[in-house]
Amino acid sequence: MTAFVLVSGGYTGGWIWRDVAARLRESGAEVHPVTLTGTGERRHLAGPGTDLALHIEDLVQVIDHVEAPEVVLVGYCYGIYPAVAAAERRMDRVARIVYLDSPMPQDGYSVLGQVQEQMADEATKDRMLQQAERAEDGWRIPVPTGEEWQAWGNLAGVSEEGLERLRRLASPQPLGTLIQPMELSGATAKLPTTGVFCTDGGTMDIATLEALVASGAPLVQDLVDPRVGFFELATGHWPMLSTPDELAEVLLRAAADEGHRLTGAP
Template sequence: MTAFALVSGGHVGGWVWRETAARLRRAGSEAYPATLTGLGDRRHLAGPGTDLDTHIEDLVQLIDHTDDPALVLVGHCYGIYPAVGAADRRPERIARVVYLDAPLPQDGYSMFDQVREQMADAATRERMLGQAERAEDGWRVPPPSLEEWRRWGNVADVPAEELARLARLAAPHPLGTMTRPLRLSGAAAGLPASGIFCTAGGGMSTAALQRLIDSGDPRVQWLADPRMGFFDLATGHWPMLSAPGELADVLLRATAGEGQRLSAGATPRSGQVR
């Protein structure tokens, strides 16, 4: 039986995975939607000292308190930072890391560091970095309004009732989780991994990543490793709300080793199934 730990992105908790988790369970898998400190129904537990290490420890404790010998760790958006950090601390308990429409965390960099240095779109970069100035009491970033979700959240295909729920349940996000650098030992570097791109709205795609690899960018050459498989989902940034069934299917395929493989300095070559 495959077991998934599902780690959500900024402002949201484990509730966002409800439909996808249910579908994984119906397929015979186990699913553990994680709610990180300060988010979801744990929003009251955050404080000025809540940072990335807090969220990593949340996931380490989730891993340690399951009976499953190995978990597929799925990180969506910001959630990939604590996911990778937890995999680094418990590599022997992780079967695969799945990057769900997520960046590639780097040792010694915070999320804001990577936004500052690597995000090409200036308007989006400044908007994200400007969250620090909006932080209430200097440590918690207010959740987006419904209009801000519509404008900035790439909520393509999210039904109106789910979008309303997203705006209603979104919590202030602890600023320290975005400013604290990620520290990695390299213990999880050899784990199998998968990437899922949500392509609606002009997001990254497998083909675009191949072009980036072909450009020689040293930060992404490791993604041509044959243990990496990639999938494109034709939906917006919140597939667990817009396409929960399709997302569950792709997660199951990823655990089976499917996905498109990339080649260093060449064109993409097919994996088992696309």
């Protein structure tokens, strides 16, 4: 049996996977939605020392306690950072990493460092950096307001009920999780990988990625590999809230090694 370990993004927790987890379990899969320390229902455990290393250890412990022999590790948005680092520490247990509408973490960069250095969308870059500057008590980034979620969140397709859950259950984000640099060896390049793009209002899709590969862009050449597949979801940045059935189907297909393969540069 395959076990899915679902890692949420910033300001949220394991609650965000409720509907997707239900669909996956109906298929017979073992599912572990993770609430990282200091987020979601564990927000009361947050403090100035809550950082990326703690979230990596959270995931290592989850992986160690999964009984299924294979783990499909799904990292959404911020969640891909601790997911990739945890996978490096448990290469023998992770069968696949799924990048769900997320960046590609780079060795030596923090989340915000990568935003500062590599993000092309200036408005999004400024918004993320300004949020960090608003950290209360020097370490706790406040939850976006309802208006901020609507303006920044790419909430295309999310129902009013989903928006209400997001507004009600979102939690502050510990600053340390965003400013601690990643330490990666690159070992996870050996693991099967799936990328899932949310294309409604998103900045990346399979066609754009194929064009980047064809241009010879160095950062994406490693993605031309038979172990790497891709899917698209025609929704905004919150597919677990907007299209849980479709997302669950994509995750099951990813676990079965399906997905679009890229061709190399000419």
